[in-house]
Amino acid sequence: MKVFKHFVQSPLYWIAVVAVGFGLEGVALFYQHVLNEPPCVLCIQARVWTLVGIIVAGLGLTVRKFFYARILAHLALIGALIGLLNRSWIALLVERGQYDGQCGMDPGFPTWLPLDSWFPNVFEVWTMCGYTPNLIAGLSMGEGLVYGVSVLIVIAVAALVVDILNRK
16 A cells, blocks of 8 residues: 555656556557557547546646645546546447447537547547457457446546545
């Protein structure tokens, strides 16, 4: 526990969050551009939530010496992870045929932030939702994201609690 406390209150925590975020984005782009797996709207929205997490972690790194700002960064990170879990969960439900909602081609970006126009190789929807490709050990990308993000949420909540209890 002492090691985790030290880790959470060091810049390494926020750097690790950024690294995990870039890793997730990298895997998504590898599947899209190397393995030719076209992204659906849920995939794109998951990428946006991952980008939000990266940005929040960058801010957390810069404000880590200020307790209340750091707590806000923890909360914002947890919010981004919950958004990512939501998109991942819906992708899993779609994959299993258990989702009744619509899954179209519009990523839903506001007119003032058209990420799909600015960065089409990263944020443009290429296909309708239906399945997610296999990752490893028989897990689909949807399953892997749900399990992985759930673990990340537990870590982020633990980091918040440790940070609050061990105010520096």
